[in-house]
Amino acid sequence: MIFTIISTFYSIERRKRDLDLFSPYSVFLLVFALLFAIKPLEIIFYREHNERILMWALIYVDVGLLSFLMGYYFIFGAQFGKAIDPLPDRWRNDKTRIISVISIILGLVTYILIIKITDIGGIMGAFTNMWQFRLRAFTEGRAYLAMLTQFFLSVPLVIWFIELLKRPRLKVWEWFPFIAYLMVILFIFMSFGVRGMPINVIISLLISYHYLKRRIPVVILGVIVAGIIFFIMFAGLYRAAAIENTPVPEVLMQLSEIPAQSYLSVFLDRLDALPNFMTILEGFPTSSMDFGYGSTFLNFIVQPFPRSIYPEKPYLIGDLFTQQFFPSDYGWVTKDPSIFGELYMNLHIGGIVLGMFLLGMICRIFQGYIEKNQNNKGVILFYTQVFGFPAFYLNTGFNSSTTIGFLFCLVFVLVFLNLIRARELKQP
16 A cells, blocks of 8 residues: 555655655655565564554554645645745855865864764774764764764865866866765764764765756666665674774674675665554553653754753653653663654654654655755755755654754855855945
């Protein structure tokens, strides 16, 4: 049923315009298919499960998808998205270089600061103690420093790439400085043990090329996606093995002895939105937690404030979910309930219907905005940093780091673009 709905509505969308796998709507449906169409097959054939809970989970998911599509095709979203003003498209070369250099310096400084604060034993210590470094770098208010490091270093990279794409007949050697900087960034981001950071860099460059140079063929995209999936599997196993100063060659030797099915298992385990939603259906409400009636969304208002400033601030939905259902894991990992889980925890099936309808409208607004401004450098720069919005809500939820990252990125890119924009000449 889920496959039928996705293919039907996607075929409608494809008839209206050329196939664009990078659009917000396409990304949403692709992520949805992974989490709620492919994952159920793995659960049914290879995992122990409660058939009744799985059945109800898929019914709720189908209802949510239909609500999303109703919101997406509601006429208001398309009109509003195309009415939003575009971001600055003309940049001053001198300001772009100066601000980019300053941003890179700040990014390196924040990264070194994280290394010092976490006391992990230097940069190589991050690679030989990757699990501990990831844990220390994203707790106790340090997540904001990691986020700053990511934006300070990646935004200048994308701007550099966009400017290179606009130049005609570039010689091969002119790409060498850019490639060298790209390697440095990937090295830094991989040290955090967060697979999304280096993947986001690669996808940002692909999006820039796709919209500002030429469309990437579907076959090539398929090969790239396969490479990203392999990296997710490899990085997950590497992070688990890189503990207590394990030398890098020894970690690689351990990984070479792991059977192929273990790699696939790492990837499938990452698709945990449906199992987590099933956990909620099976055990919620609990003796200590009842339906929130919108409280998790209201609690988000104070989330941008670090806990060091506001110690009593409410927890993110992932923290609440992990504390309730996986208390022994809390402090080491945080599990997210998915958007379906969060909506259910607030207003049962009514929350899923209303929330997914609104999410569909938001996706259509975003889709219309990108469609109208797909040749605008400023808009594409912004989109490279938030391409997973709103699709990543499927795996996390609204009151999560996904929303914090989106708002943080919006402010950062707006400030960056206003600093480098070329002023319009006034007509006499």
